[in-house]
Amino acid sequence: MRPRLLAVITALSAVALAAMFVLTVGSPARAAAGFTVTNGRLYDANGTEFVMRGVSHAHTWYQSQTRAFGDIKATGANTVRVVLSGGRWPANSASDVANVINLCRQNRLICVLENHDTTGYGEQSGSVPLSTAVDYWIGLRDVLAGQERYVIINIGNEPVGNNAVSPTWTQATTTAIQRMRTAGFDHTLMVDAPNWGQDWRFEMRDNAASVFAADPDRNTVFSIHMYGVFDTAAEITDYLGRFRTAGLPIVVGEFGFNHSDGNPDEDTIMSYAQANRIGYIGWSWSGNGGGVEYLDMVTGFDPTRPTSWGQRIIDGANGIRSTSREATVFGGGPTGTPTATPTTQPTPTAQPTTPPPARGxxxxxxxxxxxxxxxxxxxxxxxxxxxxxxxxxxxxxxxxxxxxxxxxxxxxxxxxxxxxxxxxxxxxxxxxxxxxxxxxxxxxxxxxxxxxxxxxx
CATH class of the missing domain: 2.60.40.290 (Immunoglobulin-like)
Structure with missing residues (x-):
């Protein structure tokens, strides 16, 4: 998603009926220091399953809005997806990225860092290939090393538009993952789908198994963006369900409640994600322009002025506040109130009236x-x-x-x-x-x- 009007997708293919290749995913090939993927599920460094419930923040355009990290945490979110740029937009230096990571950690948020420069490659002027995004991450290697418990790297946002490009998404993504591993990155990697993230030609869906297998760490998560292409329950459940059946990790890395290319079914996205323990990250906290201002969750970065979209994703059915659980790497159990008011008051059980036996x-x-x-x-x-x-x-x-x-x-x-x-x-x-x-x-x-x-x- 960009803070300007997204190009309207001109054609929506029918949902493919071909069965996806089923892959049984075991333990990662090489143990990572932070998040890992096993059997299609994401686990934090303590071995606890982690389901993203997050918000995107357009940091590269609003680098002074550092208060947003605390405000996003106050929604109950456990994840913030942070927009970065290597120079297509205001560049984010190593010191700035280090500060972003510190803000995430201070607010007990898992940091999904994404390079936005790749958006719409092959179709939008100024966009860069995934290989250039990898160069950017390699330049940040010293900042990112040791942050595997707290940081997931989203290699490139919406890396292919609707026009055919070479190399294909599958080739470019496989190469990008392998270059990241060769450069020493043991982080969980997130890869966005082609077709402005919506994969309506199903290239990511149909090649995800081979891309995952090409990662020597077996530690890659696939990200689908759901806007107008996903305007029916059948399309949503079919797409996400194929990944679950195949044992491949999938998150809804962006979605909204409305869009210029159609009306996504946010109710099904959120309910299916909750029922199937699939992560989701909504777009976006504030600062949208170019006709998609309705995707702001709050107006003017002011958390006291939530929009209808913000109220829906934060406090609506299957929303962030009721379903988010904090990553255990921050030192405790999951936080966040399951409902605003518990239906029954907590009833502590008294401590034992007799002392424990010796050596017991x-x-x-x-x-x-x-x-x-x-x-x-x-x-x-x-x-x-x-x-x-x-x-x-x-x-x-x-x-x-x-x-x-x-x-x-x-x-x-x-x-x-x-x-x-x-x-x-x-x-x-x-x-x-x-x-x-x-x-x-x-x-x-x-x-x-x-x-x-x-x-x-």
Whole structure:
């Protein structure tokens, strides 16, 4: 997306009926220091699944609007996609990019950095090929090194227009990924689709498996932009569903509620993404022009003046505030309020009335918040009168609850039985010391609190 009127796509092909090649994606070929992709899912550096719920910010045009990072975080977003330029627009220097990363980290946002210079290559004057975008990233290598836990690199925005170019999207994207790896980048890479990001010719969809396999780290995420091409539920669910079936990682890297090339079905985009744990990033916080000002989420970068689009994506059904969970690399469990007002008040469970046995441990369970169909809970593990080096907490659900996400623990479940073990950094507890872990879970009808047991070694 650009802050000017997007060229109208002149033809919309029918949804292809050919089946996508199914690829079973295992562990990455080389372990990364930050985010990783396994079986089509994105995981943060703690091994916790991460689903993007974010906002794009046009930083390259509005470099003084640094307050936007905090304002975006206040929406509950866990991700900000930051527009950068190597010179097609006001250039972003190494020091500026370093400051952007610091702003993301200060506000506990995962930073998706994207080079916008490639927008509409082969069709729009001034656009550059993906190879030039890779040159830009290589020039920032020293700034980006060591930030793999917090930064995802979106190599180039909407890198091919609607006109045929050589090399093809598949060739150019494969080469770009491999050059990034050769240059030493172990970050998760995000690649945008051709056709102004909307892939209406299905080149990305039909070649994603081979592009993913060509990444020696197996750590690439595909990004589809959904505007007028995706104006029906069938088109949205078919496109995203093929990636899920193939075990390939997909995010909706841009979308809106209206556009000059048609009326996207934002309700289906958001509901299908939520139901299938697919990330989405809305375009954009503020500053749009050229006839698409309606895509501003707030007017004039003022968070007290939300637009109808901002209200929809932030506080509407399946919106950012109700579905976003903070990345655990920031030191805690997911944040963000599942609903503005929980339907039931948190009911802490009292700490054990008897002390844990020597060389043993006890576990106390409490509900942090509850909403229709889901809740967040926390378990506190307390060592007895002697130090312990490891702990395991177990319980059995009474009402068929199911854990959907956890942090600060390795959690497994078999039917109603749950087992939660310490991770590397919280197993060693001194006498009387405590550690906590948390999780999100679903419930139906009743949500009886379990009585956890704790064993230690």
């Amino acid at each position: 441990c006890a576990a106390a369970y409490k509900v942090i918040g509850s909403w229709p169909g889901g809740f967040q809970a926390e378990v506190t593990v307390t060592a007895g009168s002697a130090a312990i080096s490891a702990w395991t907490v177990g319980w059995t659900w009474a009402n068929g609850q199911r854990v959907t996400q956890s942090w600060n623990t390795t959690l497994t479940a078999s039917g109603n039985a749950v087992s939660a073990r310490n991770v590397g950094y919280n197993g060693n507890l001194g006498a009387g010391a405590s550690a906590t872990f948390g999780f999100l879970a679903s419930w139906t009808g009743s949500n009886t609190a379990p009585s956890p047991t704790c064993t230690a070694s």
